[in-house]
Amino acid sequence: MRAPLTYAFFLLLISSTCESSTLEDTCKSFATGHPSIGYSYCVRTFRANNASVTADARGLAAIAARIAEAAAHSTARRIAALRASEEDGRRRERLGVCSEVYSDAVDQLGEAAEDIARGEDKSTRDALTQLSAALDAPGTCEDAFGEADDTSPLAAEDAEFRKLATIALAVAASLAPQPSAPRISD
Numbered sequence: 001m002r003a004p005l006t007y008a009f010f011l012l013l014i015s016s017t018c019e020s021s022t023l024e025d026t027c028k029s030f031a032t033g034h035p036s037i038g039y040s041y042c043v044r045t046f047r048a049n050n051a052s053v054t055a056d057a058r059g060l061a062a063i064a065a066r067i068a069e070a071a072a073h074s075t076a077r078r079i080a081a082l083r084a085s086e087e088d089g090r091r092r093e094r095l096g097v098c099s100e101v102y103s104d105a106v107d108q109l110g111e112a113a114e115d116i117a118r119g120e121d122k123s124t125r126d127a128l129t130q131l132s133a134a135l136d137a138p139g140t141c142e143d144a145f146g147e148a149d150d151t152s153p154l155a156a157e158d159a160e161f162r163k164l165a166t167i168a169l170a171v172a173a174s175l176a177p178q179p180s181a182p183r184i185s186d
Contacts, residue, residue, distance in 0.1 A: 023052055026060050030170050037163050045167055061175055062116040064168035065131065069109035071164050072137065075157040076102040082153055091150065098141035098154060105134040105165075112172065121177050128176060131169040138162045 027042035046052035049063050079102060083095040108130040115127035138158035145152035152158065 022056055023047075023060060026057060026171055026174070029174065030167060033170060034166060037166060041163065042167055045164065057171070058116060058119060058175055061127075061168065061172040062113045064164070064171050065109050065113035065116060065127070068134065068161065068164040068168045069106055069113065071157075071161050072102050072105040072109060072134065075154065075161055076106060078157060079154065090148065094144040094148060094150065097144040098137075101137040101140045105137040105161075108134040109165075109168070112168070116172055116175070124172065124175050124177075127172050128169065131165065131172055135162070135165040135169055137165075 023043065023046050027039050027046070030042050031037070031039035045067060046060060046063065049067060052060060052063050055063060076099065079095055079099045083092055083099060086092045086095060112127040112130035112134070115123040115130065138161050141154055142152050142158050145154075
């Protein structure tokens with residue numbers, strides 16, 4: 001009786017190690033290219049979603065897009081609340097710029113997650129385009145305030161979203177087929 005339990009425990013240990021290695025390998029690769037965001041942040045981000053433990057690389061890319069989508073949606077709600085209470089018309093206009101780009105980012109990230117899930121090369125390329133466009137949201141929002149020499153009330157949200165969108169884009173980019181080298185004949 002003891003041998004089957006030991007065997008079952010051993011299999012469970014091995015499978016959990018294998019399952020988490022995709023996540024860990026993905027975050028190690030990500031951290032190499034993005035040391036300012038880093039491995040720990042990447043792992044923490046994915047561990048917020050239970051499905052990431054068993055996800056393959058494509059699943060992680062879709063999860064990252066959905067996590068960034070949720071952050072964009074949360075930021076869009078905060079912007080709406082700030083706009084509703086803002087008395088200065090010019091500041092409300094700047095918040096309007098942020099509202100527009102974050103609303104677009106929510107849509108772009110949702111489409112990207114769906115494209116990634118399709119698993120086709122063209123869909124992956126489409127997802128990369130959507131993710132890249134979404135990554136522009138925080139910069140555009142900050143620029144709206146910076147150009148007016150005004151302090152952005154969204155600096156923390158913009159910085160957080162930039163990290164999440166960067167993870168989503170980097171993980172999805174790892175799925176894209178590499179262009180083949182042209183053949184040179186003798």
